[in-house]
Amino acid sequence: xxxxxxxxxxxxxxxTQEQAIEDGVLIHAxxxxxxxxxxxxxxFYDGFEDLQKRTALVKRGLEMLKKDDPEDTSYMRLRVIxxxxxxxxxxxxxxxxxxxxxx
Numbered sequence: 340x341x342x343x344x345x346x347x348x349x350x351x352x353x354x355t356q357e358q359a360i361e362d363g364v365l366i367h368a369x370x371x372x373x374x375x376x377x378x379x380x381x382x383f384y385d386g387f388e389d390l391q392k393r394t395a396l397v398k399r400g401l402e403m404l405k406k407d408d409p410e411d412t413s414y415m416r417l418r419v420i421x422x423x424x425x426x427x428x429x430x431x432x433x434x435x436x437x438x439x440x441x442x
Contacts (some may be wrong), residue, residue, distance in 0.1 A: 356432050368393060370392060371401065375433035379441040400427035
């Protein structure tokens, strides 16, 4: 197969992170270095409007992301902060806190 071929076919639609922020699907909660820290609106409006609570969760998530996991790749890390309730994902677009159903 030629490297220029897309095995999934032609891209018919793209929904960017910026569009999701504009639409309110993602909430831009701050920065960590050059990385955006985002919350899904589903998680943000479930008690994380409070700055102290949100800051504590971000610190916890960042500590978890620092630890290596065999399933990590060079472009994504996922950590379960609370089973069935809160995940954090780091990828090349930033750090996103979410509920599992938001993935």
